Amino acid sequence: MQVICIIIACSGLTGVARISMMDFCGKPLIAWSIIQAQQAKSVKGVYVVSDDDEIIKVAEEFGAITIKNTENNVITLEPIIIKAINYIESKNKVKMDLVALLQEHLPLREPEDIDRAVQKLVAENADTLFSSLCLDNFFVWQETKDGLDSLNYNHIRLLKRQHDNRLFVENGSFYLFKPDILRTTNSSLGGRISTYEMDYWKSWKIYPLEKMGHCEWYFKNRLTKQFLKLTPSMIQLIVYDFDGVMTDNRALVLQDGTEAVFVNRSDGWAISMIREMGIKQLIISREANPIVKARAEKLKIPCLHDVDDKLDVLKKYLAENDIHKDNVAFIGNELNDIAAMSYVGFPVAPADAYPEVKNAAKIVLETRGGYGVVREFFDLIKRGSKK
Numbered sequence: 001m002q003v004i005c006i007i008i009a010c011s012g013l014t015g016v017a018r019i020s021m022m023d024f025c026g027k028p029l030i031a032w033s034i035i036q037a038q039q040a041k042s043v044k045g046v047y048v049v050s051d052d053d054e055i056i057k058v059a060e061e062f063g064a065i066t067i068k069n070t071e072n073n074v075i076t077l078e079p080i081i082i083k084a085i086n087y088i089e090s091k092n093k094v095k096m097d098l099v100a101l102l103q104e105h106l107p108l109r110e111p112e113d114i115d116r117a118v119q120k121l122v123a124e125n126a127d128t129l130f131s132s133l134c135l136d137n138f139f140v141w142q143e144t145k146d147g148l149d150s151l152n153y154n155h156i157r158l159l160k161r162q163h164d165n166r167l168f169v170e171n172g173s174f175y176l177f178k179p180d181i182l183r184t185t186n187s188s189l190g191g192r193i194s195t196y197e198m199d200y201w202k203s204w205k206i207y208p209l210e211k212m213g214h215c216e217w218y219f220k221n222r223l224t225k226q227f228l229k230l231t232p233s234m235i236q237l238i239v240y241d242f243d244g245v246m247t248d249n250r251a252l253v254l255q256d257g258t259e260a261v262f263v264n265r266s267d268g269w270a271i272s273m274i275r276e277m278g279i280k281q282l283i284i285s286r287e288a289n290p291i292v293k294a295r296a297e298k299l300k301i302p303c304l305h306d307v308d309d310k311l312d313v314l315k316k317y318l319a320e321n322d323i324h325k326d327n328v329a330f331i332g333n334e335l336n337d338i339a340a341m342s343y344v345g346f347p348v349a350p351a352d353a354y355p356e357v358k359n360a361a362k363i364v365l366e367t368r369g370g371y372g373v374v375r376e377f378f379d380l381i382k383r384g385s386k387k
Helices: 029-039 053-061 078-092 111-123 179-185 209-222 265-276 291-299 310-320 335-343 355-360 373-385
Strands: 003-008 043-050 065-068 098-102 128-134 141-144 147-150 168-177 193-197 237-240 280-284 328-331 346-349
Touching: 003 029, 003 078, 029 043, 029 053, 029 098, 029 111, 043 053, 043 078, 053 065, 065 078, 078 098, 078 179, 098 111, 098 179, 111 128, 111 168, 111 193, 168 179, 168 193, 209 355, 265 280, 265 291, 265 373, 280 291, 280 310, 310 328, 310 335, 328 335, 328 373, 335 346, 335 355, 346 355
Parallel strands: 003 043, 003 098, 043 065, 128 193, 237 280, 237 328, 328 346
Antiparallel strands: 098 168, 128 168, 141 147
16 A cells, blocks of 8 residues: 655644654654654655745755745645645656655654554544544533533443543644545545544644644653664763662661662673773762772763762863763653753763753663663663664
């Protein structure tokens, strides 16, 4: 089946000027929809339609094929989509079976969502499909001329979470449709219509802009690792905080005042594997206890401890070792890590880091501090090196 993806990125389409270029989790917003479509197994080509030269340039940098839109005062998308389909079919001398229309201002989706939706449309012999949120967990009322009336359940006899009918909200993340349906009805929804249900959190959209924080939180915590391809060539140095990263942030204090911490052996193995990749590693810690230095010596990596200003120390280290900040990953969990994390190209946080630290991170891991944080980060790099 010939499935193509089209993303309409006209500069004033959403009411937010040039939303496509807005920085979202480290990339221009439009980049994530392109990446998601590229990783969907069912999609054979990704096309971006825009009237903005800078948006077109960014789209091409991320591997999309671009089509320049010359129409002004865009009100409806259908005429633009039809022209794009005609152009693609004419240029490639092939008839499209199905079009996936992605809306960039709803970036909380996975490539598997697109693939499963295509499979569902085919299995149900449908002509069009929209992504949706099912209101099974909501009791919905409607306003009538006689007052309020329950819409999807019987409010007179309350049954155990049983609804009389299922209601769906068209969440706008993406649409699938056969080109001929669009051409004959001038609508992306027609013929036999199906829907693909998505999780509630995937229905958040960027605007109004105050909703952006919700989108960023879900994207960082649930999606970023899937789309961010880290390779050994991208990273020259990995910097680790000690407490809360290599440990679980607890200390065992003996009667004589001696302190001990628990570390994870899998982290030690991962550090040796990272060394074999040719990536430098460094511990920067505020902790003055010699236990930090002892662990660093065991791992055979340099250590700077009893440090008050981590960013200042990091800048000096990078200058002395001719390392560019964009090629540095910093894994931290505490508030005093934020400045250094914000300075480097790849700020990373464990799953149990403070909320402010997670907000500063581009990658939030699934592992808690002391339970294999370094091992999980190594796995990310190793996975990226295979692609």
